[in-house]
Amino acid sequence: MSTHSFDLAIIGSGSGNSLVTPHWDDRRVAIFEAGVFGGTCLNRGCIPTKMYAYPAQLAASPAEAARLGVDLRYQGTDWTALRDRIFSRIDAISRGGRTYRAETLENTTLIEDEVRFADQHTLVTASGERIQAEQIVVAAGSRPRLPQVPGIELPQVHTSDTFMRIARLPERLVVVGGGYIAAEFASVFSALGTTVVQVNRSERLLRHHDETISERFTQQARSQWELKTGWELAGVEDGLNGWVSVQFTGPTNTGFSVDADAVLVATGRIPNSDRLDPEAAALDLHEDGRLVVDEYQRILSGGEPVPGLWALGDISSPWQLKHVANHEQRLVSHNLEHPEDLRRNDLGPVPAAVFARPEVASVGLTEAQALEQFGADRITVKVQGMGDVAYGWAMEDSQGLCKIIADRQDGTLLGAHLIGHDASNLIQPLVQAMSFGLTAHQMARGQYWPHPALSEVIENALLGLAVPDSGLL
Ligand SMILES: Cc1cc2nc3c(=O)[nH]c(=O)nc-3n(C[C@H](O)[C@H](O)[C@H](O)COP(=O)(O)OP(=O)(O)OC[C@H]3O[C@@H](n4cnc5c(N)ncnc54)[C@H](O)[C@@H]3O)c2cc1C
Numbered sequence: 001m002s003t004h005s006f007d008l009a010i011i012g013s014g015s016g017n018s019l020v021t022p023h024w025d026d027r028r029v030a031i032f033e034a035g036v037f038g039g040t041c042l043n044r045g046c047i048p049t050k051m052y053a054y055p056a057q058l059a060a061s062p063a064e065a066a067r068l069g070v071d072l073r074y075q076g077t078d079w080t081a082l083r084d085r086i087f088s089r090i091d092a093i094s095r096g097g098r099t100y101r102a103e104t105l106e107n108t109t110l111i112e113d114e115v116r117f118a119d120q121h122t123l124v125t126a127s128g129e130r131i132q133a134e135q136i137v138v139a140a141g142s143r144p145r146l147p148q149v150p151g152i153e154l155p156q157v158h159t160s161d162t163f164m165r166i167a168r169l170p171e172r173l174v175v176v177g178g179g180y181i182a183a184e185f186a187s188v189f190s191a192l193g194t195t196v197v198q199v200n201r202s203e204r205l206l207r208h209h210d211e212t213i214s215e216r217f218t219q220q221a222r223s224q225w226e227l228k229t230g231w232e233l234a235g236v237e238d239g240l241n242g243w244v245s246v247q248f249t250g251p252t253n254t255g256f257s258v259d260a261d262a263v264l265v266a267t268g269r270i271p272n273s274d275r276l277d278p279e280a281a282a283l284d285l286h287e288d289g290r291l292v293v294d295e296y297q298r299i300l301s302g303g304e305p306v307p308g309l310w311a312l313g314d315i316s317s318p319w320q321l322k323h324v325a326n327h328e329q330r331l332v333s334h335n336l337e338h339p340e341d342l343r344r345n346d347l348g349p350v351p352a353a354v355f356a357r358p359e360v361a362s363v364g365l366t367e368a369q370a371l372e373q374f375g376a377d378r379i380t381v382k383v384q385g386m387g388d389v390a391y392g393w394a395m396e397d398s399q400g401l402c403k404i405i406a407d408r409q410d411g412t413l414l415g416a417h418l419i420g421h422d423a424s425n426l427i428q429p430l431v432q433a434m435s436f437g438l439t440a441h442q443m444a445r446g447q448y449w450p451h452p453a454l455s456e457v458i459e460n461a462l463l464g465l466a467v468p469d470s471g472l473l
């Protein structure tokens with residue numbers, strides 16, 4: 001067994017790929033990638049899902065148009081053309097990145113193999129190569145978690161990893177789960193013409209979101225596709241003509257089944273730490289399997305940072321979000337390059353958006369979390385309907401809303417939640433205000449809001465909070 005030495009070893013080519021900055025030009029870098037180059041976001045996550053979300057929005061527009069007196073017709077989707085357009089663009093980027101790392105850059109070695117720890121500074125690949133590196137960054141991401149029920153291995157059962165490349169648009173799709181992925185895929189496939197049956201364990205979809213948003217989203221989902229709540233996946237059985245029977249159980253031994261030609265299981269993602277043999281390096285783990293890191297992204301062992309070991313992204317973060325993984329990559333890059341000036345991971349509140357129909361976006365505390373942390377006397381909450389500001393009124397919108405939670409003593413924003421048209425973009429001024437410490441009244445009255453843009457929903461929500469007047473007009 002041969003041993004190779006590197007200055008930097010990176011496990012995972014998602015956000016980890018961007019660690020190879022010019023600083024490493026004269027040093028030796030190894031990148032391990034056991035799967036497709038570029039990681040989750042590019043190949044099977046954020047990017048392809050959003051490349052489906054926009055066409056699906058167009059496909060869904062006739063119903064919305066009819067409400068306003070415009071006659072549109074949806075005449076179907078050429079699934080093969082749509083799928084191949086999406087993946088011809090994505091696969092080209094992945095191939096280009098792989099070629100650059102494997103062939104163009106002289107100082108990097110791409111090792112396309114599964115790797116694990118042998119000890120804290122030695123990695124060993126599945127084919128038996130041993131690699132020692134002064135610095136090791138674990139950016140190994142997460143993977144879908146599958147409930148271990150009979151039939152889960154049937155070819156009709158998919159996760160988000162495989163579903164976007166299926167051969168045909170399904171006739172009838174069962175979506176299991178009620179989180180981000182389930183919401184986005186149910187929205188896309190129901191719009192494209194598939195009959196969607198979504199089945200979830202809890203009563204509310206997006207249940208980690210603020211209750212007002214989660215309730216509104218659940219109601220909206222129910223009006224667009226069949227939704228069954230309070231049921232757990234029990235098994236999948238092979239049926240006739242390539243279809244399967246998907247079985248669910250309820251709390252009192254009741255049950256039902258749905259026949260479908262495809263099943264998407266979206267029941268959460270688990271960190272890939274188990275693939276790395278973290279015990280061999282005595283690495284600390286959270287209960288959910290994430291690597292434990294300190295505020296500088298250094299991996300801990302026995303509660304202490306291990307010199308030369310770092311982690312970023314889904315493998316260690318409580319947020320399974322690409323903008324978080326990218327921020328942590330920039331932080332680790334800085335800390336690797338400036339050991340005398342380590343920076344902390346203390347960026348402000350983390351926003352998230354669900355690109356479903358309707359869109360959802362949120363930042364900061366939910367009302368329930370704010371109540372628990374600050375108490376009812378301390379917080380003020382305003383829910384502003386989109387239909388009550390000019391643009392939303394013009395759209396005759398009756399579903400969109402913006403909910404803001406603030407500290408009534410000093411007007412600090414604690415949380416903001418939007419559902420409805422363009423929520424993923426509308427949230428940004430609120431993220432900015434929370435990140436830079438603007439108070440609610442300063443934010444509402446210290447700037448112009450273009451009239452009659454939909455962003456007036458935020459201005460009005462801010463003005464509806466019981467917060468101190470900033471003196472601005
Ligand atoms: C369907 C879907 C949609 C999403 N949409 C969004 C979105 O809209 N916005 C958003 O912010 N986030 C979204 N996410 C989440 C986002 O994709 C992840 O948070 C992000 O990609 C994590 O990046 P990472 O670098 O930590 O890991 P990854 O990009 O997963 O990279 C890890 C890499 O490590 C490799 N690897 C793992 N173990 C080993 C090993 N032992 N040896 C060698 N290689 C290994 C894997 O093959 C993988 O390529 C989505 C996720 C999914 C699944």
Ligand SMILES: NC(=O)c1ccc[n+]([C@@H]2O[C@H](COP(=O)([O-])OP(=O)(O)OC[C@H]3O[C@@H](n4cnc5c(N)ncnc54)[C@H](O)[C@@H]3O)[C@@H](O)[C@H]2O)c1
Binds near residue numbers: 181182232266353
């Ligand atoms: N737009 C985005 O930012 C975006 C999009 C997709 C994914 N993501 C990231 O990927 C992560 C994973 O997405 P996800 O939707 O798989 O997870 P999730 O954590 O959002 O939701 C998981 C769902 O599965 C349900 N569930 C869990 N175990 C179950 C079981 N045994 N039977 C039935 N239901 C069960 C849960 O109740 C929940 O509704 C998200 O948390 C998010 O961070 C982000």
